[in-house]
Amino acid sequence: MRIFITGSAGFMGSHLVDHLIRIGHQVYGVDDLSGGYMRNVNPKSIFTKLDLRNTPKTVALIVKIKPQLIYHLAADATEGRSQFTPVRATERNLNASLNILVGAVKAKTKRVVMTSSMSVYGDQKPPFSENIPKKPVDIYGISKAAMEDATKVLSQVYGFEYTIIRPHNVFGPKQNLADPYRNVVAIFINCLMQGKNFYIYGDGQQKRAFSFIDDVTPYIANAGFLSKTAGEIINVGPSKEYTINELANEILSHFVTNLNDIPKHLKPIFVPDRPQEVKMAYSTDTKAKKLLGFKNQTPLKEGVAKMVEWAKSVGPQKFQYLDKLELTTGSTPTTWKNKLI
Ligand SMILES: NC(=O)c1ccc[n+]([C@@H]2O[C@H](COP(=O)([O-])OP(=O)(O)OC[C@H]3O[C@@H](n4cnc5c(N)ncnc54)[C@H](O)[C@@H]3O)[C@@H](O)[C@H]2O)c1
Structure with a gap:
């Protein structure tokens, strides 16, 4: 075709x-x-x-x-x-x-x-x-x-x-590692490859699949x-959900030897929620299984391992910010306003 x-x-x-x-x-x-x-x-x-x-x-x-x-x-x-x-x-x-x-x-x-x-x-x-x-x-x-x-x-x-x-x-190989605004898996990995802290919005208990x-x-x-x-x-997409804290630990396990003793410079930094961010967001996969033959084959652990391996082969990337946001107010995340990521 x-x-x-x-x-x-x-x-x-x-x-x-x-x-x-x-x-x-x-x-x-x-x-x-x-x-x-x-x-x-x-x-x-x-x-x-x-x-x-x-x-x-x-x-x-x-x-x-x-x-x-x-x-x-x-x-x-x-x-x-x-x-x-x-x-x-x-x-x-x-x-x-x-x-x-x-x-x-x-x-x-x-x-x-x-x-x-x-x-x-x-x-x-x-x-x-x-x-x-x-x-x-x-x-x-x-x-x-x-x-x-x-x-x-x-x-x-x-x-x-x-x-x-x-x-x-x-998430996975070929994802943009340099975008500071989206792709949580890529952002965490890129920060850790640069040997610096990553930021979690809210308490990290929000759930995603x-x-x-x-x-x-x-x-x-x-x-x-x-x-x-x-x-x-x-x-x-799969229906199995994880918290952002669980995701962070999964990724950190590729960069630290002991999750109970994370060096200070790699620990997540918790900052206020982003405006309008939904706390719990995951979907059913029943229709995808029925109509598309959907199967979720890769556990999070294995997917993260493949993504980290690829990211390490590409190397750390400089985060690319927009020159200017259309609106900047008190609720604009400081991570973006002050280019902290
Ligand atoms: N990645 C996810 O987790 C996710 C989740 C839900 C929905 N989606 C949707 O899936 C699609 C693909 O997402 P992705 O993660 O691959 O994003 P991506 O940013 O990697 O890919 C989008 C591409 O669109 C191009 N693009 C943007 N504006 C354009 C324009 N005006 N003209 C021509 N090209 C333009 C960008 O250069 C980019 O290469 C998007 O529609 C996104 O909204 C993605």
Whole structure:
């Protein structure tokens, strides 16, 4: 199949490109490299550097490629920061998605797979299942929820098929280690590789379910091909949750000899919660198992070990901050305001 993947220089997008090429598809990728790297781009893919916020260029590219299937993964996925960069988050997550959908309609693409997020559930009682209403509590979640609704409406009007996937807390090799705003696993590892403390927002008792990249990529791919996934919204990721403190200890165990005697310079530093951060967020995987054949194969311990091994092979990375946040107030985390990470 001729497949178009956005965010193909990013973490999840590049793994999906590799997977689809491996199983014999012709893959076209696009990315503006705002959060991804050329080193992630599969040389067997046909790559275009483009900012998807540009409507005419995005639509023209899709019409030229005429993909049968589109996976849309490009985004500004900095959920915690989105309260401080609301315009950037909305333009990159909602506006860019509309450009993809317009292109898909004009190119007569059969199906689009849109990558949403667990953030659309907001602060409800976990585990979140797909049939509870969307109640996002942050700008990132709002932009993803609007993207989902826009996809459904345009599909009803123009007749293309869609599948919406909602991954959560994915980590693994090729993830951006230099982003101080997101990817908790990557941030902790990068700080520890630099021999410095890492920061935990709140008391570290917040819970998340972490997905190792190899455990989600094939199932995201499946979402594009199976007839039973058309028109469906599916959580993709495991249902087993861990606290951030448990995650921190798992990662620390690769950098210290005794967890009961962590040297002062590597101990986590606890700072106030980030505004709008949901305390308990994990999802059910029943629908993913039923429709996508989802299996969670990699225990957290093993996934973290693989990620640490890869990160050490890349080496410590200098954290890259935005020149300026759109809004800076008393509630802006000091870690970002004072570039502490
Ligand atoms: N990683 C996770 O834990 C997670 C969880 C839930 C949802 N998601 C969603 O999955 C998708 C992929 O996430 P990821 O972790 O691989 O992120 P990522 O940042 O590694 O990849 C996103 C890519 O999109 C590109 N991009 C951003 N804005 C663009 C624009 N305007 N034009 C062109 N390219 C642009 C970036 O350069 C980056 O390479 C995103 O939609 C994200 O919201 C990720």
